[in-house]
Structure formats: C-alpha cells, structure tokens
Amino acid sequence: MAARIDLTLDCADASLLAEFWKTALGYVDEPPPPPFATREEWLASFDEDDEADGGAWLCDPEGRGPRLSILRVPEPKTAKNRLHMDIRVLRDADPAVTWRRVKAEAARLVAAGGGVLREEDGHHIVMADPEGNEFCVASAAAV
The missing domain is CATH 3.30.720 (Signal recognition particle alu RNA binding heterodimer, srp9/1)
Structure with a gap:
C-alpha cells in the first residue's frame, strides 16, 4: 500500500x-x-x-x-524552503502558448497575494506566498 x-x-x-x-x-x-x-x-x-x-x-x-x-508558529521564516510545491498548468504543443499559460497563472496568484521572485524564461516562475514560502508555476503534460 x-x-x-x-x-x-x-x-x-x-x-x-x-x-x-x-x-x-x-x-x-x-x-x-x-x-x-x-x-x-x-x-x-x-x-x-x-x-x-x-x-x-x-x-x-x-x-x-x-x-x-x-x-x-511563533518563530519567523528564516531561510529558503527545503521543500516546495509546484503549481502546474497544461502544456501546449506550442511553447509560446505554454509560457503564456504559466505567466497568466502567475499573474492570477500575484492578484491573490503572491509575489514573483524570478522567472526562468520559457520554463517556470519562482513565486512566494504572502508569508514568503516559495513555490513554482510551471507546465505539465497533463493536469
């Protein structure tokens, strides 16, 4: 099991x-x-x-x-996460369409209170939730 x-x-x-x-x-x-x-x-x-x-x-x-x-918890976050979540969007045959989907999802999450830390152009966007916990937005073959 x-x-x-x-x-x-x-x-x-x-x-x-x-x-x-x-x-x-x-x-x-x-x-x-x-x-x-x-x-x-x-x-x-x-x-x-x-x-x-x-x-x-x-x-x-x-x-x-x-x-x-x-x-x-009483203590603040002090370092980079050792484990993070990836939020996946559906990959398209056209990489430009896939990247637009990644960017749109990141924009949606910024509007919800997240922040962009950096972009790995054409691949993924590293983000942080409202308390600084890192996560990525990237594509996946199937969602």
Whole structure:
C-alpha cells in the first residue's frame, strides 16, 4: 500500500495563508474528523496547551491532492524552503502558448497575494506566498 502524504506550512497568519492557498489550489476548508461537528470541538479534545487554535486545514474537494495543514508558529521564516510545491498548468504543443499559460497563472496568484521572485524564461516562475514560502508555476503534460 502506498503511503499518503499531507503537507504542513508553518506561518504567522493561518487565515491569510489559507485564503491564498484555497485560491491557488482550488482547495476548500477540510471538515473536522468524525465524530466532531466543528474544528473547535476537535481542537478542544486535545489535553495539550499549545497553539493549535492558530491553524487552518484544507483539502482537495475531489480528494486527489494532499491535504494542507497551515499552522501558526511563533518563530519567523528564516531561510529558503527545503521543500516546495509546484503549481502546474497544461502544456501546449506550442511553447509560446505554454509560457503564456504559466505567466497568466502567475499573474492570477500575484492578484491573490503572491509575489514573483524570478522567472526562468520559457520554463517556470519562482513565486512566494504572502508569508514568503516559495513555490513554482510551471507546465505539465497533463493536469
């Protein structure tokens, strides 16, 4: 059996990042695990006195992509990510069309609060979410 992965982002503002990543990935708020009716009930079930209230949990509404946990932490981001996400757009037979699609997706994500760090012309765009977590926009043979 293949293992399933979830991705976790540390942050200062979970609500801000959750809104950005919902827009970027088309994700939705993940329902709380059964038997809990709300995330608040689920969080209250832990005996730990930590900062679990500063989080957001997202999922792919089609159930294909990994779940995304966004957790508030007290320390700031200090270095480049060692792992990053790639957001893929559909590749076209014409490289110019593909590059326009990559650029359009990057522009959409800038409008959502992301930033462009650099462009590798004709190949991919390195971006950052509103808290500086790096990710790339590139093409894929199939989306």
